[in-house]
Amino acid sequence: MNYGIDQDRLIEIDSILREDLIxxxxxxxxxxDTAGNTIAKCDSGAxxxxxxxxxxxxxxxxxxxxxxxxxxxxxxxxxxxxxGENVSIHFSMINEEFLLIxxxxxxxxxxxxxxxxxxxxxxxxxxxx
Amino acid sequence: xxxxxxxxxxxxxxxxYYGPGRGGKTSNLEYINKKFRERIKSEMxxxxxxxxxxxxxxxxxxxxxxxxxxxxxxxxxxxxxxxxYNATRKLVLKGVDGLVFVADARAERRRHNLLSLKQxxxxxxxxxxxxxxxxxxxxxxxxxxxxQGVPLLSLETLEKDLNSKLKVSSFPASAVTxxxxxxxxxxxxxxxxAAIQRELK
Numbered sequence: 001m002n003y004g005i006d007q008d009r010l011i012e013i014d015s016i017l018r019e020d021l022i023x024x025x026x027x028x029x030x031x032x033d034t035a036g037n038t039i040a041k042c043d044s045g046a047x048x049x050x051x052x053x054x055x056x057x058x059x060x061x062x063x064x065x066x067x068x069x070x071x072x073x074x075x076x077x078x079x080x081x082x083x084g085e086n087v088s089i090h091f092s093m094i095n096e097e098f099l100l101i102x103x104x105x106x107x108x109x110x111x112x113x114x115x116x117x118x119x120x121x122x123x124x125x126x127x128x129x
Numbered sequence: 130x131x132x133x134x135x136x137x138x139x140x141x142x143x144x145x146y147y148g149p150g151r152g153g154k155t156s157n158l159e160y161i162n163k164k165f166r167e168r169i170k171s172e173m174x175x176x177x178x179x180x181x182x183x184x185x186x187x188x189x190x191x192x193x194x195x196x197x198x199x200x201x202x203x204x205x206x207x208x209x210x211x212x213x214y215n216a217t218r219k220l221v222l223k224g225v226d227g228l229v230f231v232a233d234a235r236a237e238r239r240r241h242n243l244l245s246l247k248q249x250x251x252x253x254x255x256x257x258x259x260x261x262x263x264x265x266x267x268x269x270x271x272x273x274x275x276x277q278g279v280p281l282l283s284l285e286t287l288e289k290d291l292n293s294k295l296k297v298s299s300f301p302a303s304a305v306t307x308x309x310x311x312x313x314x315x316x317x318x319x320x321x322x323a324a325i326q327r328e329l330k
Contacts, residue, residue, distance in 0.1 A: 002140075002325055004133035011136065035224020036188075036204065037132035037141040050171040052190040052204065057174065060185055063220040 009127055010040060017042045020120035021102060024112065027087070028103040031094070031124070034059055039098065047087075049103070058101045062091055081110070090114075094121050095128075130224045131325050139200045142325065143224050144317055147249050148231035149241035150182070150210030153270040156304035157231060158189050158207055161314060164307065165191065183209040186221045196322060203318060210245070219252050227264040227321030229313055232291055234269045234301070236280040239290065246291055260295065264320040267292055267299035268313045273306050 005013075017029045022042050028049060031040040036059035041051055062080065069077050080091035090102040090113060100121060104113060132141045146154040155175065162173045169191055176185035187207040194201065208218040230249065232242040250260040269287045271279075282290075284301060292299050298316050302309035 002131040002133055004135050007135045010134065033130075033132060033224065035130060035132075035143055037143070037224070039132065039134070052202070053171055053174045053188060056186075056188040056204065056206070057176075059223075060176075060220060063223065064185075064217070067216060067220065 005039065012127055013040045013124055014042060016120050016123045020116050020123070021113075024116055025108045026102055026104045026113070030055060030058070030101040030103075032059055032099050032101060033097050034063065034099065036060070047103075054101070058089075058091065058099065062093075062099055079114075090117065092117055092121060094124055098124075100124075131226050133199070137200070138198060139202060140196075140325065141202045141204060142226045142318075142321060144203055144205050144227045144229065144321060145221060145225045146205065146207040146229045146231055147218070147222075147245070148210060148270075149233055149238060149245040150212070152210055152231045152233040152238070152242075152245075153304035154207040154210060154231045155183055155187050157229070157268070157270075157310055157313070158187050158205055160304055160307050160310045161191070161205070162189055164311065168192070182211060183207060184214070185209060185217050193318060196326065201322070212244075215248065215252070218248075219255065222252055222256060225253075225256075225258075225263070226325065227266075227317045229266050229268055229317050230291070231268045231270050231304075232287060234271045234281045234287060235274065236282050239282055239286075242287075243290060264317065264324050265295065265297045266313055266317045266320065267295070267297060268309070269299065269301045270304050272301045272308065273303035 021029045022044050027047050028043045032038055032055045036056040038051055038055045065077055065080055082089045086105060087103055092100045094100055146157055148154055158173060162169060171190060174188040178184045189205045191203040191205060193203055206221050208221045230246060253260050275281050300309040300313050302313060304310055
């Protein structure tokens, strides 16, 4: 079974990701599905990454952590975050099908990012209501 | 589940190479990666153990051009073949559009092929997919070992064991020499695209 997302909704997703996340200094935002497909991507133009591989690995990483949570009796691990010296990656779940992957540098604080991510996710979810 | 992006007119298709451990799934992707290097934009990703065994998956993206105005992006994955990794095999199968089952033609691996195919059927059922309906191609790998005197299963035996009920296309192959690797790939792409195209109208 295939699925598609119509053009209007994709444009709205793009503007939410750009306004809420790229505008605060995030390098790269990827919305992917849990199978590893790329749904939307936005970047600040500062870096270029191998997006297809990132999406495949991020979906695998998220699924692995989710499976570990179930083994220890947790519904989910709500914060999934990899901190690097120059680039960090933040993962969050939009809904059962979609994930938001954010790559950002030292100049963005994790607390502020989490706040903005929560806002962006609410807006993206609202597009399906 | 292929994702169709109506904005960029792009279709992302997931093809998974599945089969018993040490059967040649990774070798298939390595051959494709080498053969089509100039057409593949990124590096092949392999998550493997220190012993060079697949731990999670290999990943290779491959653009095949346009069909009906859509850019078709094939994303090829392998699963880890070792028995103990079934939890991760299931994760890789999520959203699969087409499958290549890579069987090991060595006589000593007969039982492993059968168990792996049976487990594939069970794993697909967990995603509410039927092995009889999903685009699927069988590959009988390691045919090159015949020249080295390794006892191999006959094609009749392999067909009877693995394909008597499925009745899908099957190819004797050698992932090491490249024999029928591209033929297998072309076949799985064509049957998967035929299934997807019905929904692209």
